[in-house]
Amino acid sequence: MDKVYIPDIENAPQQTIVVDVDEFLPKLISLTAVQGQITLVHQGNYLQVSSQAKTIVTLNCDRCLQQYNHRLAVDASEMIWLSTEVPETTEPGLEVEVTLDEPVETLSPRGSFSPEDWLYQQLSLQLPHRQLCDQYCxxxxxxxxxxxxxxxxxxxxxxxxxxxxxxx
Ligand SMILES: [Zn+2]
Incomplete structure:
Protein backbone atom coordinates (compact mmCIF):
# COMPACT_ATOMS: atom_id res chain seq x y z
CA MET A 1 0.00 0.00 0.00
CA ASP A 2 1.55 3.29 -1.07
CA LYS A 3 1.89 6.23 1.23
CA VAL A 4 -0.30 9.19 0.43
CA TYR A 5 1.35 12.58 0.08
CA ILE A 6 -0.80 14.91 2.17
CA PRO A 7 -0.82 17.87 -0.33
CA ASP A 8 -2.22 15.40 -2.90
CA ILE A 9 -5.26 14.94 -0.67
CA GLU A 10 -5.71 18.71 -0.44
CA ASN A 11 -5.59 18.97 -4.26
CA ALA A 12 -7.90 16.03 -4.90
CA PRO A 13 -11.58 16.56 -5.83
CA GLN A 14 -13.55 17.28 -2.64
CA GLN A 15 -10.15 17.08 -0.89
CA THR A 16 -10.81 13.37 -0.64
CA ILE A 17 -8.81 10.30 -1.56
CA VAL A 18 -10.22 6.82 -1.17
CA VAL A 19 -7.75 3.98 -0.83
CA ASP A 20 -9.09 0.55 -1.73
CA VAL A 21 -7.57 -2.22 0.33
CA ASP A 22 -7.38 -5.84 -0.73
CA GLU A 23 -4.04 -7.19 0.44
CA PHE A 24 -2.12 -8.79 3.25
CA LEU A 25 -0.46 -6.37 5.64
CA PRO A 26 3.24 -7.17 6.16
CA LYS A 27 2.98 -6.78 9.94
CA LEU A 28 -0.31 -8.62 10.42
CA ILE A 29 -0.44 -12.38 10.06
CA SER A 30 -3.90 -13.00 8.69
CA LEU A 31 -5.62 -15.90 7.03
CA THR A 32 -7.29 -13.76 4.40
CA ALA A 33 -6.32 -10.48 2.75
CA VAL A 34 -7.43 -7.33 4.50
CA GLN A 35 -10.35 -5.98 2.49
CA GLY A 36 -11.98 -2.62 2.74
CA GLN A 37 -11.51 1.06 2.19
CA ILE A 38 -9.72 3.96 3.80
CA THR A 39 -11.11 7.43 3.17
CA LEU A 40 -8.83 10.43 3.61
CA VAL A 41 -10.38 13.86 3.77
CA HIS A 42 -8.23 16.98 4.03
CA GLN A 43 -9.99 19.42 6.37
CA GLY A 44 -7.42 22.19 6.36
CA ASN A 45 -5.78 21.82 9.73
CA TYR A 46 -6.53 18.17 10.15
CA LEU A 47 -6.92 14.96 8.23
CA GLN A 48 -10.11 12.97 8.69
CA VAL A 49 -9.26 9.29 8.31
CA SER A 50 -12.01 6.71 8.29
CA SER A 51 -12.05 3.08 7.37
CA GLN A 52 -14.18 0.01 7.05
CA ALA A 53 -12.07 -3.10 6.69
CA LYS A 54 -12.11 -6.75 7.62
CA THR A 55 -9.93 -9.82 7.70
CA ILE A 56 -9.64 -13.18 9.47
CA VAL A 57 -6.77 -13.91 11.83
CA THR A 58 -5.71 -17.09 13.56
CA LEU A 59 -5.44 -16.81 17.34
CA ASN A 60 -4.49 -19.18 20.14
CA CYS A 61 -7.19 -19.88 22.72
CA ASP A 62 -6.12 -18.80 26.23
CA ARG A 63 -7.92 -21.78 27.76
CA CYS A 64 -7.38 -24.83 25.59
CA LEU A 65 -4.38 -23.39 23.67
CA GLN A 66 -5.90 -24.47 20.38
CA GLN A 67 -5.82 -22.27 17.31
CA TYR A 68 -9.03 -20.75 16.08
CA ASN A 69 -10.08 -18.24 13.46
CA HIS A 70 -11.27 -14.85 14.49
CA ARG A 71 -12.96 -12.25 12.32
CA LEU A 72 -11.45 -8.78 12.73
CA ALA A 73 -13.44 -5.82 11.59
CA VAL A 74 -12.56 -2.16 11.70
CA ASP A 75 -15.06 0.64 11.50
CA ALA A 76 -13.01 3.56 12.67
CA SER A 77 -12.70 7.27 12.21
CA GLU A 78 -9.89 9.43 13.48
CA MET A 79 -8.66 12.99 13.25
CA ILE A 80 -4.98 13.51 12.60
CA TRP A 81 -3.74 17.02 13.21
CA LEU A 82 -1.61 18.64 10.58
CA SER A 83 1.06 20.74 12.20
CA THR A 84 4.18 22.37 10.82
CA GLU A 85 5.84 21.68 14.14
CA VAL A 86 6.45 18.16 12.88
CA PRO A 87 9.72 18.02 10.92
CA GLU A 88 8.97 17.93 7.20
CA THR A 89 11.94 15.97 6.06
CA THR A 90 12.49 12.93 8.16
CA GLU A 91 13.56 9.49 7.14
CA PRO A 92 10.83 7.73 5.20
CA GLY A 93 8.33 6.25 7.59
CA LEU A 94 9.76 7.98 10.65
CA GLU A 95 6.87 10.40 11.09
CA VAL A 96 4.36 7.60 10.85
CA GLU A 97 6.18 5.17 13.11
CA VAL A 98 3.28 3.34 14.71
CA THR A 99 3.37 1.81 18.13
CA LEU A 100 0.37 1.17 20.32
CA ASP A 101 1.84 3.44 23.00
CA GLU A 102 2.19 6.44 20.73
CA PRO A 103 -0.60 6.56 18.18
CA VAL A 104 -0.14 8.88 15.23
CA GLU A 105 -1.93 12.10 16.01
CA THR A 106 0.03 14.80 14.26
CA LEU A 107 1.59 14.90 10.83
CA SER A 108 3.30 17.59 8.84
CA PRO A 109 0.95 19.20 6.26
CA ARG A 110 3.66 18.47 3.69
CA GLY A 111 4.38 14.98 4.94
CA SER A 112 2.75 11.74 3.93
CA PHE A 113 0.25 9.42 5.49
CA SER A 114 0.72 5.67 5.62
CA PRO A 115 -2.66 3.94 5.19
CA GLU A 116 -0.94 0.62 5.86
CA ASP A 117 0.45 1.55 9.27
CA TRP A 118 -2.77 3.23 10.27
CA LEU A 119 -4.87 0.23 9.28
CA TYR A 120 -2.50 -2.14 11.04
CA GLN A 121 -2.86 -0.08 14.20
CA GLN A 122 -6.66 -0.08 13.93
CA LEU A 123 -6.80 -3.83 13.37
CA SER A 124 -4.43 -4.45 16.27
CA LEU A 125 -6.73 -2.47 18.55
CA GLN A 126 -9.55 -4.84 17.61
CA LEU A 127 -7.69 -7.93 18.76
CA PRO A 128 -9.46 -9.37 21.80
CA HIS A 129 -7.60 -9.06 25.13
CA ARG A 130 -8.98 -12.41 26.13
CA GLN A 131 -8.64 -14.90 23.31
CA LEU A 132 -11.15 -17.72 23.56
CA CYS A 133 -12.02 -20.17 20.81
CA ASP A 134 -15.53 -20.14 22.20
CA GLN A 135 -16.97 -18.25 25.16
CA TYR A 136 -17.96 -21.60 26.64
CA CYS A 137 -14.55 -23.18 26.02
ZN1 LIG B 1 -10.53 -23.02 23.72
Missing amino acids: EGLLQEVEKIEQPVDRRWAALESLKEQMQGH
Whole structure:
Protein backbone atom coordinates (compact mmCIF):
# COMPACT_ATOMS: atom_id res chain seq x y z
CA MET A 1 0.00 0.00 0.00
CA ASP A 2 1.55 3.29 -1.07
CA LYS A 3 1.89 6.23 1.23
CA VAL A 4 -0.30 9.19 0.43
CA TYR A 5 1.35 12.58 0.08
CA ILE A 6 -0.80 14.91 2.17
CA PRO A 7 -0.82 17.87 -0.33
CA ASP A 8 -2.22 15.40 -2.90
CA ILE A 9 -5.26 14.94 -0.67
CA GLU A 10 -5.71 18.71 -0.44
CA ASN A 11 -5.59 18.97 -4.26
CA ALA A 12 -7.90 16.03 -4.90
CA PRO A 13 -11.58 16.56 -5.83
CA GLN A 14 -13.55 17.28 -2.64
CA GLN A 15 -10.15 17.08 -0.89
CA THR A 16 -10.81 13.37 -0.64
CA ILE A 17 -8.81 10.30 -1.56
CA VAL A 18 -10.22 6.82 -1.17
CA VAL A 19 -7.75 3.98 -0.83
CA ASP A 20 -9.09 0.55 -1.73
CA VAL A 21 -7.57 -2.22 0.33
CA ASP A 22 -7.38 -5.84 -0.73
CA GLU A 23 -4.04 -7.19 0.44
CA PHE A 24 -2.12 -8.79 3.25
CA LEU A 25 -0.46 -6.37 5.64
CA PRO A 26 3.24 -7.17 6.16
CA LYS A 27 2.98 -6.78 9.94
CA LEU A 28 -0.31 -8.62 10.42
CA ILE A 29 -0.44 -12.38 10.06
CA SER A 30 -3.90 -13.00 8.69
CA LEU A 31 -5.62 -15.90 7.03
CA THR A 32 -7.29 -13.76 4.40
CA ALA A 33 -6.32 -10.48 2.75
CA VAL A 34 -7.43 -7.33 4.50
CA GLN A 35 -10.35 -5.98 2.49
CA GLY A 36 -11.98 -2.62 2.74
CA GLN A 37 -11.51 1.06 2.19
CA ILE A 38 -9.72 3.96 3.80
CA THR A 39 -11.11 7.43 3.17
CA LEU A 40 -8.83 10.43 3.61
CA VAL A 41 -10.38 13.86 3.77
CA HIS A 42 -8.23 16.98 4.03
CA GLN A 43 -9.99 19.42 6.37
CA GLY A 44 -7.42 22.19 6.36
CA ASN A 45 -5.78 21.82 9.73
CA TYR A 46 -6.53 18.17 10.15
CA LEU A 47 -6.92 14.96 8.23
CA GLN A 48 -10.11 12.97 8.69
CA VAL A 49 -9.26 9.29 8.31
CA SER A 50 -12.01 6.71 8.29
CA SER A 51 -12.05 3.08 7.37
CA GLN A 52 -14.18 0.01 7.05
CA ALA A 53 -12.07 -3.10 6.69
CA LYS A 54 -12.11 -6.75 7.62
CA THR A 55 -9.93 -9.82 7.70
CA ILE A 56 -9.64 -13.18 9.47
CA VAL A 57 -6.77 -13.91 11.83
CA THR A 58 -5.71 -17.09 13.56
CA LEU A 59 -5.44 -16.81 17.34
CA ASN A 60 -4.49 -19.18 20.14
CA CYS A 61 -7.19 -19.88 22.72
CA ASP A 62 -6.12 -18.80 26.23
CA ARG A 63 -7.92 -21.78 27.76
CA CYS A 64 -7.38 -24.83 25.59
CA LEU A 65 -4.38 -23.39 23.67
CA GLN A 66 -5.90 -24.47 20.38
CA GLN A 67 -5.82 -22.27 17.31
CA TYR A 68 -9.03 -20.75 16.08
CA ASN A 69 -10.08 -18.24 13.46
CA HIS A 70 -11.27 -14.85 14.49
CA ARG A 71 -12.96 -12.25 12.32
CA LEU A 72 -11.45 -8.78 12.73
CA ALA A 73 -13.44 -5.82 11.59
CA VAL A 74 -12.56 -2.16 11.70
CA ASP A 75 -15.06 0.64 11.50
CA ALA A 76 -13.01 3.56 12.67
CA SER A 77 -12.70 7.27 12.21
CA GLU A 78 -9.89 9.43 13.48
CA MET A 79 -8.66 12.99 13.25
CA ILE A 80 -4.98 13.51 12.60
CA TRP A 81 -3.74 17.02 13.21
CA LEU A 82 -1.61 18.64 10.58
CA SER A 83 1.06 20.74 12.20
CA THR A 84 4.18 22.37 10.82
CA GLU A 85 5.84 21.68 14.14
CA VAL A 86 6.45 18.16 12.88
CA PRO A 87 9.72 18.02 10.92
CA GLU A 88 8.97 17.93 7.20
CA THR A 89 11.94 15.97 6.06
CA THR A 90 12.49 12.93 8.16
CA GLU A 91 13.56 9.49 7.14
CA PRO A 92 10.83 7.73 5.20
CA GLY A 93 8.33 6.25 7.59
CA LEU A 94 9.76 7.98 10.65
CA GLU A 95 6.87 10.40 11.09
CA VAL A 96 4.36 7.60 10.85
CA GLU A 97 6.18 5.17 13.11
CA VAL A 98 3.28 3.34 14.71
CA THR A 99 3.37 1.81 18.13
CA LEU A 100 0.37 1.17 20.32
CA ASP A 101 1.84 3.44 23.00
CA GLU A 102 2.19 6.44 20.73
CA PRO A 103 -0.60 6.56 18.18
CA VAL A 104 -0.14 8.88 15.23
CA GLU A 105 -1.93 12.10 16.01
CA THR A 106 0.03 14.80 14.26
CA LEU A 107 1.59 14.90 10.83
CA SER A 108 3.30 17.59 8.84
CA PRO A 109 0.95 19.20 6.26
CA ARG A 110 3.66 18.47 3.69
CA GLY A 111 4.38 14.98 4.94
CA SER A 112 2.75 11.74 3.93
CA PHE A 113 0.25 9.42 5.49
CA SER A 114 0.72 5.67 5.62
CA PRO A 115 -2.66 3.94 5.19
CA GLU A 116 -0.94 0.62 5.86
CA ASP A 117 0.45 1.55 9.27
CA TRP A 118 -2.77 3.23 10.27
CA LEU A 119 -4.87 0.23 9.28
CA TYR A 120 -2.50 -2.14 11.04
CA GLN A 121 -2.86 -0.08 14.20
CA GLN A 122 -6.66 -0.08 13.93
CA LEU A 123 -6.80 -3.83 13.37
CA SER A 124 -4.43 -4.45 16.27
CA LEU A 125 -6.73 -2.47 18.55
CA GLN A 126 -9.55 -4.84 17.61
CA LEU A 127 -7.69 -7.93 18.76
CA PRO A 128 -9.46 -9.37 21.80
CA HIS A 129 -7.60 -9.06 25.13
CA ARG A 130 -8.98 -12.41 26.13
CA GLN A 131 -8.64 -14.90 23.31
CA LEU A 132 -11.15 -17.72 23.56
CA CYS A 133 -12.02 -20.17 20.81
CA ASP A 134 -15.53 -20.14 22.20
CA GLN A 135 -16.97 -18.25 25.16
CA TYR A 136 -17.96 -21.60 26.64
CA CYS A 137 -14.55 -23.18 26.02
CA GLU A 138 -13.91 -25.54 28.94
CA GLY A 139 -10.21 -26.01 28.36
CA LEU A 140 -9.32 -24.46 31.70
CA LEU A 141 -12.20 -26.07 33.61
CA GLN A 142 -11.01 -29.52 32.64
CA GLU A 143 -7.55 -28.66 33.91
CA VAL A 144 -8.94 -27.49 37.25
CA GLU A 145 -10.91 -30.72 37.66
CA LYS A 146 -7.81 -32.78 37.10
CA ILE A 147 -5.99 -30.94 39.86
CA GLU A 148 -8.87 -31.14 42.30
CA GLN A 149 -9.66 -34.79 41.80
CA PRO A 150 -7.25 -36.23 44.42
CA VAL A 151 -8.68 -33.83 47.00
CA ASP A 152 -12.20 -34.92 46.15
CA ARG A 153 -11.28 -38.55 46.65
CA ARG A 154 -9.87 -37.82 50.08
CA TRP A 155 -13.06 -36.06 51.09
CA ALA A 156 -15.08 -38.97 49.78
CA ALA A 157 -12.95 -41.37 51.85
CA LEU A 158 -13.49 -39.23 54.94
CA GLU A 159 -17.23 -39.13 54.32
CA SER A 160 -17.47 -42.90 54.04
CA LEU A 161 -15.39 -43.29 57.21
CA LYS A 162 -17.80 -40.97 59.03
CA GLU A 163 -20.73 -43.01 57.80
CA GLN A 164 -19.07 -46.22 59.03
CA MET A 165 -18.44 -44.73 62.50
CA GLN A 166 -22.01 -43.43 62.74
CA GLY A 167 -23.24 -46.87 61.68
CA HIS A 168 -21.62 -48.51 64.79
ZN1 LIG B 1 -10.53 -23.02 23.72
